[in-house]
Amino acid sequence: MMDTKKDFEFEELIICGCCKQKFNETEFVPKELSCKHCFCLQCVKTTMLKGLEVYCINCWKRTELDEQSPETLRTQKSILSLIRHLANVKVNKSVDKERKGENCHTHGMPFSFWCYNCQQLLCRACGTQSDHIGHSIKSNNDARDHLISEVQVETIAIAKLMSEIQNLFGHKRQFLLRVLDACNTLKTQIELELNSGWTQNTNDLLQTNEALNSIKPSNLRTDDLYDLQLYLNRLEQVKQKVQNKYSEQFAHGQLEDIISSTNLLDFSMIKQSLSSLQSMALESYKSADLANPNTHIFFLANYCTAQLFTRYVLPKHVTQLVNGPEFSKNSPGNSSTTQYTTSLSSISSNEPVLITSQNSPPPAILNSVPSIRNVNTFPMFYFNIEVNGTSFGRLVIETRPDVAPKMSKNFEVLTVGDTSGFSYKGCSIFQCWEGESVITGDFELNNGRGGKSIYDESYFMPDDTKFPAVRGAVGMRRTQKRHDNMGMVGSQFRIILQEMRGFTAIFGHVVDGIDLVEKNGLVWRSNWQTVQDICHI
Structure with missing residues (x-):
């Protein structure tokens, strides 16, 4: 029915x-x-x-x-x-009905057995024939129970495999998110280098020109030997700075040509290439053809490998080479040779350094280099995040006092604390926008309407850094007041999770723990009514 x-x-x-x-x-x-x-x-x-x-x-x-x-x-x-x-x-239904009522066409006997090897029904007489000798034959009831059991086992196995596939896909997604975070960090560092590196280079050239202009030709006509010696000493100092700058920039150019090779590099290959640079012209290195889409992957891989090399292996190696006799002999100020071969110099203090993790480097690096810490990194500060009194993880932020001195100083003092009692310690993460940003730093009210700076004027105009508000960037935020303090900032800061083109006042970026910030956004969204009482730094 x-x-x-x-x-x-x-x-x-x-x-x-x-x-x-x-x-x-x-x-x-x-x-x-x-x-x-x-x-x-x-x-x-x-x-x-x-x-x-x-x-x-x-x-x-x-x-x-x-x-x-x-x-x-x-x-x-x-x-x-x-x-x-x-x-x-x-x-199929009609065929099943026919099968239930069928008997063996050969012997006229009902089907009462099942052959597992042939996967067909048999009567008593069929089971004794030579075609089924040695086969696994059972009665219909036993075969039905066995097949049902097999189906259940296979169903469980398939479900388990599907669950494992889902877990593996989740791990793959988390891995790709880490790759995306690393790419965003790399993108941020390159943008910072493009902005600050050009400015620093221009300032160095201006200072050199000012030093040269200070030595007027009329002063050289004096008969005072002391003055002439003083001018000569100044010129030697300026020349030494220019030689160092030239050595650094030219060596970076050599390394960039090595990176542009079509071969995938490792540390040993980079060392060998740097050694061969002492006797090989710069023009002998051919850049990769970037028209091939696969070349971009090799190019980025070589770039990241070179960044690790310059961080962990190069500093001590460079110190030995730069202080050697080849430095003064091969510099353009002391030789008329057209091919200048210099050793790769260390990264300057004003040059951004790519930091992907604060964990220890691989064992191979530790074994080859005694001192791996690069002292030319920018200041970094960590925050321990708690949720409901339970440790949620650690967040590490690097600031840029070279381009944002006022905001970086304000952030540093509030992070470590000062004698007046102003500190980020115990601040609530009072606002989270899932996938966009999180906001904290209001140590006064913990609701976005307070938070003064360390300066006498309480609120100040942020530095004009022109840094992009990309994922992982950290910037100062205005308080939530109607008069909005005329665009000035205090203690509140925002951590960017997704690019925000309209947001400015960036003074640093997240070095480690961006995944914790993202998870905290999910916690805040699911507990938005009480989150101001459960998330603290």
Whole structure:
């Protein structure tokens, strides 16, 4: 009775509500109107079409054709698929009924056994024939129980595999997010280098020009030997600075040519290439053809490898080479040779350094280099985050006092604390926008309407750093007051999770723990009514 009722319901789905004909893929194609009712194409053309409008006979809603034919209406392919499926179901049911009532055509005996090897039913006489000798044969009941058990085992195994696949995919997604964070960090560092590096280079050149201009030709006409010696000493100092700058920039250019090689580099290859630079012209290194899309991957891989090399291996190696006799002999100020070969100099204090993790470097690096810490990094500060009194993790932020001195000083004093009692310790993360940013630093009210700076004026105008507000960037934030302090900032700061083009006042970036910030955003969204009491730094 139940099967008959279900069949009737299915029949209602696969016939036209107007002509009661069964849908097909030729004449009675199921067409869907704007009201979601479905009729065959023949009825739409002959019964419901009036000019360029089709009126549904069930609800009388109008469907406009927009000067098109009824054939352009959406075809309900799901109904056609259902028709094909029902046909297969009916065929299978009829075959099953025939099988239940069948006997062995050869011996006329009922099927009472199942052969696992041949996967077919057998009668008593069939089981004794030579075709099934050595096969696994069981009665129908035992075979049914065994097959059901096998199906259950396989179902559990498949479900377990699917669960493992889901877990592995989750791990892969987390890994790709880490790669994305690393790429964003690299992008931020390169943008910082483009901004501050050019400014620093321009300032150095201006200082050199000012030093040269201070030595006027008229002063050289004096007969005072002490003055002449003083001018000469100044020139030697300026020359030494220029030589060091030239050595540094030219060596970086050599390293960039090595990075542009089409080969994938490692530390040993970089060392070998740097050694060969002492006897090889710069023009002998050919840059990679970036037209090949795979070359970009090699280029970035070599760049990151070179960054690790300059951080962990190069500092001590450079000190030995720069202080050697080759430095003064090969500098352009002391030689007329057209090919200048200098050793790679260490990174200057004003040059951004790529920091991907505060963890220890790989063992291979530790074994090859006794001193791996680069002393030329910018100041870094850590925050221990707690949720409901439980440690949630550590967040490490690096500041840029070279380009944002006022904001960096304010952040430093509030982080370590001062005698007046102003400190970020115990501050709540009072606002989180999932996937966008988190805001904290209001040590006065913990709601976004307080938070003074360390300076006498309480609020100050932020430094104009022009740093991009990309993922991981840290910037000062205005307090939530109606007069908004004329764009000035105090103690509140924002950590960016997604690029915000309209946000300025960036003074640092997250070195480690950006994933904790993202997780904290999820915690805040799920506990938004009480989060100001549970998330602290």
